[in-house]
Amino acid sequence: MSVNRAQRVDLEVVTDLIPAKSRVLDVGSGDGVLLELLQETKQVDGRGLELSQRGVNECVARGLSVIQGDADTDLKFYADKGFDFVVLSQTLQATRNPKVVLDELLRIGNRAIVSFPNFGHWRVRFSLLIKGRMPVTKDLPYSWYDTPNIHFCTIRDFVNLCEELGATVEKATALDANGQKIGLSMPWWFWNFFGQQAVFLLRR
Amino acid sequence: MAAQRAPRTNDEADHPSSPVLQFGPDKPLKLDAGTLLSPFQIAYQTYGSLNDARSNAILVCHALTGDQHVANTNPVTGKPGWWEVLIGPGRIIDTNRFFVICANVIGGCLGSTGPASTNPATGKPYGLDLPIITIRDMVRAQAMLVDHFGIEKLFCVLGGSMGGMQVLEWAASYPERVFSALPIATGARHSSQNIAFHEVGRQAVMADPDWHGGKYLEFGKRPEKGLAVARMAAHITYLSEAALHRKFGRNLQDREALTFGFDADFQIESYLRHQGMTFVDRFDANSYLYLTRAMDYFDLAADHGGRLADAFAGTKTRFCLVSFTSDWLFPTEESRSIVHALNAAGASVSFVEIETDRGHDAFLLDEPELFAAINGFIGSAARARGLSL
Numbered sequence: 171m172s173v174n175r176a177q178r179v180d181l182e183v184v185t186d187l188i189p190a191k192s193r194v195l196d197v198g199s200g201d202g203v204l205l206e207l208l209q210e211t212k213q214v215d216g217r218g219l220e221l222s223q224r225g226v227n228e229c230v231a232r233g234l235s236v237i238q239g240d241a242d243t244d245l246k247f248y249a250d251k252g253f254d255f256v257v258l259s260q261t262l263q264a265t266r267n268p269k270v271v272l273d274e275l276l277r278i279g280n281r282a283i284v285s286f287p288n289f290g291h292w293r294v295r296f297s298l299l300i301k302g303r304m305p306v307t308k309d310l311p312y313s314w315y316d317t318p319n320i321h322f323c324t325i326r327d328f329v330n331l332c333e334e335l336g337a338t339v340e341k342a343t344a345l346d347a348n349g350q351k352i353g354l355s356m357p358w359w360f361w362n363f364f365g366q367q368a369v370f371l372l373r374r
Numbered sequence: 375m376a377a378q379r380a381p382r383t384n385d386e387a388d389h390p391s392s393p394v395l396q397f398g399p400d401k402p403l404k405l406d407a408g409t410l411l412s413p414f415q416i417a418y419q420t421y422g423s424l425n426d427a428r429s430n431a432i433l434v435c436h437a438l439t440g441d442q443h444v445a446n447t448n449p450v451t452g453k454p455g456w457w458e459v460l461i462g463p464g465r466i467i468d469t470n471r472f473f474v475i476c477a478n479v480i481g482g483c484l485g486s487t488g489p490a491s492t493n494p495a496t497g498k499p500y501g502l503d504l505p506i507i508t509i510r511d512m513v514r515a516q517a518m519l520v521d522h523f524g525i526e527k528l529f530c531v532l533g534g535s536m537g538g539m540q541v542l543e544w545a546a547s548y549p550e551r552v553f554s555a556l557p558i559a560t561g562a563r564h565s566s567q568n569i570a571f572h573e574v575g576r577q578a579v580m581a582d583p584d585w586h587g588g589k590y591l592e593f594g595k596r597p598e599k600g601l602a603v604a605r606m607a608a609h610i611t612y613l614s615e616a617a618l619h620r621k622f623g624r625n626l627q628d629r630e631a632l633t634f635g636f637d638a639d640f641q642i643e644s645y646l647r648h649q650g651m652t653f654v655d656r657f658d659a660n661s662y663l664y665l666t667r668a669m670d671y672f673d674l675a676a677d678h679g680g681r682l683a684d685a686f687a688g689t690k691t692r693f694c695l696v697s698f699t700s701d702w703l704f705p706t707e708e709s710r711s712i713v714h715a716l717n718a719a720g721a722s723v724s725f726v727e728i729e730t731d732r733g734h735d736a737f738l739l740d741e742p743e744l745f746a747a748i749n750g751f752i753g754s755a756a757r758a759r760g761l762s763l
Contacts, residue, residue, distance in 0.1 A: 233754025
């Protein structure tokens with residue numbers, strides 16, 4: 171399983187937010203790296219929802235409770251507050267309707283944890299401003315025509331959406347290009363400019 | 375020919391090659407039809423040994439035309455057990471590690487009480503005097519067998535197709551007795567199309583003059599033609615168009631050109647005829663009627679107020695569902711609706727759809743992805759159950 175460094179830090183930030191033995195739903199579980207990490211380090215009761223059949227089969231073969239399904243259409247089948255935490259890691263930007271998905275996360279989990287690449291990062295802005303091209307970076311390696319990421323947002327955009335949905339931000343972390351956490355004392359604009367990834371802990 | 379072969383099935387029905395557990399008048403089987411079946415018997419096979427904690431038992435539920443000979447040479451056909459690729463010493467379901475039980479279903483014809491069994495009240499085969507059997511009746515009888523072994527909680531219940539229906543029924547009826555459940559290529563109810571195919575099969579059996587209103591054994595006959603046609607029609611539903619085309623195409627059978635007649639010109643015709651003919655050697659026609667009916671009647675949601683999630687409310691059982699992309703008898707959507715119900719019930723559930731062109735029967739075949747999924751699921755369930763590796 172290949173996980174790049176920034177992603178790994180993202181997983182660690184998410185893991186740190188979850189107390190031991192919690193009930194966790196991982197939406198977009200990929201090949202199960204986060205669920206496995208959570209089970210090993212936090213002994214969570216973990217479940218997963220993953221779009222790609224290959225990812226699901228890999229997860230199940232490794233003993234994880236994962237089902238094939240689409241965050242856009244299948245979250246409605248989960249009961250209200252069925253989980254302590256619902257995690258959406260690096261998936262929000264690939265959903266067709268991020269607002270509905272986020273609303274569902276807040277319904278299903280007592281807490282929602284959402285991580286996403288920040289489109290307000292200076293490299294992204296630089297690419298558009300100077301090169302006049304859609305950004306292609308190490309973490310966002312796709313061209314505009316083949317990207318699964320159809321709904322990018324900036325950290326500021328995301329905070330606005332949370333407000334709209336009546337969600338309280340309990341904790342937020344931004345990671346810079348090296349996977350380092352950006353100091354809490356820094357203002358939002360600084361996060362939005364230098365944060366390459368963001369991790370939010372939400373509740374409603 | 376028919377008269378000569380008839381006694382063999384009948385022998386297996388009353389005096390099977392398997393161990394038999396008999397239930398006397400003090401232990402009747404309560405049937406959904408509203409009557410009691412008594413006395414009755416269950417023929418079963420076991421593999422491996424039960425541990426001291428009685429926590430390593432796996433119950434395998436067989437499909438429509440399966441039997442209890444899941445991992446040993448079949449006494450009727452001489453062929454390997456129907457799931458020997460999966461179950462045995464050193465296999466994925468390792469009988470060095472697990473105690474595996476497989477019982478012939480009630481209504482079957484290999485030793486558990488069914489229409490070919492002798493009715494003690496008349497001394498003749500039951501025939502159609504046997505009450506209609508349901509999936510829940512089969513499971514109720516299996517629970518009595520499991521009681522007999524002193525097993526409070528099964529580590530796993532698994533099966534495909536009609537076997538998968540039994541797995542779902544087990545999980546719904548005895549949630550506290552099922553640690554993990556593995557229903558494969560199945561549905562929580564039989565679809566209209568599936569009932570339709572079964573009805574074609576039953577009508578073929580009953581249209582055969584040798585059926586004799588179900589009393590053929592008394593006449594020393596068997597409705598072989600009708601049952602063979604039923605099997606031929608059903609067999610098509612177990613395959614897929616792509617697999618049929620890959621295997622047979624429009625290839626001719628042992629000939630260079632069309633014969634302009636109704637011989638089996640095409641390989642597919644010859645293949646189906648063979649399937650039909652070998653089936654009647656090992657299966658009782660009335661059993662076929664009873665078991666297809668049991669599947670038709672199965673509707674787990676209807677048994678729970680119309681809401682499937684309520685069948686699994688509060689369940690602690692760990693589930694893993696498997697479907698196959700080319701299965702049009704129990705398409706993936708059937709499994710998915712069970713998964714959604716389990717999600718709504720907050721159950722622990724995995725769900726794997728396997729890409730294959732081998733249709734419904736893929737669950738019986740050597741499918742590496744199926745085995746990987748079963749291996750992963752059983753392994754993690756065993757760890758959770760505290761079973762040593």
